[in-house]
Amino acid sequence: MSHPSTRRRLPKVAADLAGLVVFAVCAFPVYWMVNTSLLPRNEIRSADPTWHPFGGTLANYRRVFSGGAFFDALGTSLLVTLATVLIALTFAFLAALAVSRFRFRGRRSFIVTLLLVQMIPVEGLFISQYKMLETMELLNTAVGLTLVYVATVLPFTVWTLRGFVAGVPYELEEAAMVDGCSRFQAFLRVTFPLLSPGLVATGVFGFIQAWNEFTLAVVVMTREDKRTLPLWLSIFTDANRGTDWGAVMAGSTLIAIPVVLFFLAVQGRMVAGLTAGAVKG
Amino acid sequence: MTSPRAPRAPRSWLPLGLLLPTVVALTVALGYPLTRQVGLSFQEFGLAQQFGRPPEWVGLENYRDLVTDRYLWLVIGRSLAFCLVNAAATMAIGTAVALLMRLMSTPVRLLVQSGLLLAWAMPVLASLTVWQWLFDSQYGVVNWLLVRFGADYEGHAWLLEPMSFFFVATVVVVWMSVPFVAFTVYAALTQVSADLVEAAQLDGAGAWQRFRVVYLPAARPVLLVVALLQVIWDLRVFTQIYVLQQAGGVTRDTNLLGTYIYRLGIGGGDFGAAAAVAIFMLALTVVLTAPYVRMMLSAEDES
Numbered sequence: 001m002s003h004p005s006t007r008r009r010l011p012k013v014a015a016d017l018a019g020l021v022v023f024a025v026c027a028f029p030v031y032w033m034v035n036t037s038l039l040p041r042n043e044i045r046s047a048d049p050t051w052h053p054f055g056g057t058l059a060n061y062r063r064v065f066s067g068g069a070f071f072d073a074l075g076t077s078l079l080v081t082l083a084t085v086l087i088a089l090t091f092a093f094l095a096a097l098a099v100s101r102f103r104f105r106g107r108r109s110f111i112v113t114l115l116l117v118q119m120i121p122v123e124g125l126f127i128s129q130y131k132m133l134e135t136m137e138l139l140n141t142a143v144g145l146t147l148v149y150v151a152t153v154l155p156f157t158v159w160t161l162r163g164f165v166a167g168v169p170y171e172l173e174e175a176a177m178v179d180g181c182s183r184f185q186a187f188l189r190v191t192f193p194l195l196s197p198g199l200v201a202t203g204v205f206g207f208i209q210a211w212n213e214f215t216l217a218v219v220v221m222t223r224e225d226k227r228t229l230p231l232w233l234s235i236f237t238d239a240n241r242g243t244d245w246g247a248v249m250a251g252s253t254l255i256a257i258p259v260v261l262f263f264l265a266v267q268g269r270m271v272a273g274l275t276a277g278a279v280k281g
Numbered sequence: 282m283t284s285p286r287a288p289r290a291p292r293s294w295l296p297l298g299l300l301l302p303t304v305v306a307l308t309v310a311l312g313y314p315l316t317r318q319v320g321l322s323f324q325e326f327g328l329a330q331q332f333g334r335p336p337e338w339v340g341l342e343n344y345r346d347l348v349t350d351r352y353l354w355l356v357i358g359r360s361l362a363f364c365l366v367n368a369a370a371t372m373a374i375g376t377a378v379a380l381l382m383r384l385m386s387t388p389v390r391l392l393v394q395s396g397l398l399l400a401w402a403m404p405v406l407a408s409l410t411v412w413q414w415l416f417d418s419q420y421g422v423v424n425w426l427l428v429r430f431g432a433d434y435e436g437h438a439w440l441l442e443p444m445s446f447f448f449v450a451t452v453v454v455v456w457m458s459v460p461f462v463a464f465t466v467y468a469a470l471t472q473v474s475a476d477l478v479e480a481a482q483l484d485g486a487g488a489w490q491r492f493r494v495v496y497l498p499a500a501r502p503v504l505l506v507v508a509l510l511q512v513i514w515d516l517r518v519f520t521q522i523y524v525l526q527q528a529g530g531v532t533r534d535t536n537l538l539g540t541y542i543y544r545l546g547i548g549g550g551d552f553g554a555a556a557a558v559a560i561f562m563l564a565l566t567v568v569l570t571a572p573y574v575r576m577m578l579s580a581e582d583e584s
Contacts, residue, residue: 012386
C-alpha cells in the first residue's frame with residue numbers, strides 16, 4: 001500500500017514548491033519597496049542590488065518630509081477621503097434602510113439602477129464631469145473632488161450596507177416593539193448596535209477606495225498645490241526628470257501602510273459582500 | 282433580501298425620503314454629466330469654445346469623424362486585445378493558484394494567502410511605482426536578473442517600445458488582479474464536497490479529469506462572474522497606462538480607450554470628440570455588463 005501514498009505525496013511537494021514561488025512573486029515587490037526606501041543613494045544606484053536594508057538610512061523619508069509637498073497632499077487626501085466616507089456612509093445607510101426594511105413601488109428599479117451605475121467606467125464620464133465642475137467653479141477644490149467621489153463610492157456602499165441591514169432580522173425589532181419600544185427606539189436600540197461592525201467595515205472600504213483613487217484626481221486636481229497623495233507620488237516618476245527611487249519608495253511605503261493595515265482588517269467581511277451574488281449564482 | 286414580515290411602508294413617503302439623498306447625489310454627479318455628455322458629443326466643442334465661443338451643434342459630425350478615423354479603430358482594437366489578454370492571464374493564473382492552494386500543505390497555504398492579501402492590499406500607485414523600479418533600465422532587478430541569465434538586457438528601457446510597454450502594464454495589472462480571482466475561486470472550490478472528489482478518485486479519475494469533471498462544473502457560476510468582472514475592469518484600465526505613459530514618454534503608440542479620451546478632451550481641448558468616444562465606451566460597457574446585471578438580479582430574486 002506504499003504506492004498510492006507516495007503518489008499522493010508527490011503532488012503535494014510540487015504544490016508546496018509552486019506555492020513558495022507564488023508567495024515570492026506576491027511579496028517580493030512589497031519587500032523591495034520597503035527595502036529600497038531604507039537604502040542610501042549609492043546602494044540604490046549600484047551595479048548589483050542590495051538585498052536587505054540592514055545598516056540602512058532614513059534619509060529617503062527625510063527627503064520626502066522636507067519639501068512640504070507631501071504634507072499638502074496628505075492634507076488634501078485626508079480631507080477629501082474623510083468627507084467622502086462620512087457623506088457616502090450617511091446617505092447609503094438611509095438608502096439601505098429603505099431598500100431592506102420596506103417594500104415600495106420603485107424599489108426594484110432603484111436596485112437595478114444601482115447595479116448599472118456601479119458598472120459605469122469613470123473614463124466614460126470624466127469628460128463631462130470635468131466640464132460640469134468647471135462650470136460650477138469647483139475644479140481644483142476639495143468640494144468638487146468630494147462630489148464626484150461620493151457618487152463613485154455610493155452605489156457600492158448602499159449595496160453592501162443593504163446586505164448588512166438585511167442580516168439583522170426584523171423580528172428582533174418587532175420583539176422590542178412588543179416590549180413597548182417605539183419603532184424608532186426599537187431600531188436605535190436593537191438594530192443599530194448590531195449594524196455597527198458592518199458600518200465600520202463598509203466605511204473603511206470606502207476610505208481605501210477614495211484614498212487610492214487616481215483617475216478622477218488627475219482630472220479634477222490639475223494644480224500642483226491641490227494634489228492628492230497618489231498624484232503627488234505619480235509626479236516622481238515623470239519621464240523628464242531623473243527618478244529619485246529612494247524617495248519614491250519611501251513615499252510609496254508611507255501611502256501603502258495605512259491602506260494595507262485597513263485592508264487586512266476588513267477584507268474578510270467585504271469579500272463576503274463582494275461575492276455574495278457570485279457565490280449564489 | 283427583505284424579511285417577508287417587513288411592513289409595507291406605513292406611510293409611503295418614508296422609504297422614498299430615505300432614498301432621496303442618494304438619488305440626488307447620483308443625479309447631480311453622474312446623471313447630469315451623462316446627459317450633458319450626450320449633448321457635448323453632438324457639438325463642436327474645441328479650443329475656441331474653451332475661450333468663450335458658444336458651442337455649435339454639428340449633429341453626428343463628431344461620430345462621423347471618429348468612425349472614419351483609423352487611429353480610433355487602432356485604439357479600440359488595442360484596448361480589446363489588452364483587455365482579453367489581461368483577463369485571460371488573470372483568470373488562468375488565479376484559477377491555477379486556487380487549485381494549487383487545495384493541494385498545498387497548510388503552512389504553505391497560509392503563506393500563499395498572506396502573500397496574496399499583501400499584493401491585493403497594495404494601493405495602485407504604490408504597486409505601479411514599485412514595478413517601474415523593478416523594471417528600471419539601469420538599476421532595476423529585472424534587467425539585472427536577465428543579464429545574469431545571459432540575456433542582452435543591459436540598460437534595456439522597457440517603456441519605450443509599445444510591446445514591452447504593454448508587457449510591463451500587463452504584469453502590473455495581473456499582479457494586482459490575481460488575488461481577487463484566486464480567493465474567490467478557492468472559496469468556490471472549497472464548496473465542492475469531499476465525497477464527490479473521493480468518488481471520482483475511486484473511479485480512477487486523474488488530476489486533470491477531476492478538475493474537468495468535478496471542480497470545473499461546481500465552480501462554473503463563480504468563474505463566469507469573475508471572468509466577466511475582469512473583462513469589464515480590464516477594458517477600462519486607465520491609471521496603469523496613464524502613469525506608465527508619463528514615465529515612458531510614449532503616448533500615441535500606447536493609448537487605450539481611457540487615456541485616449543483623456544488626451545483628446547482634457548489634454549487636447551477637443552471635448553466634443555472626446556465625449557463621442559466616451560459615449561462609445563459607455564455603450565461597449567453596457568453590452569458587456571448586461572449579463573452580469575442579469576445574473577446579480579436573478580440571485581436577488583431567488584433570495
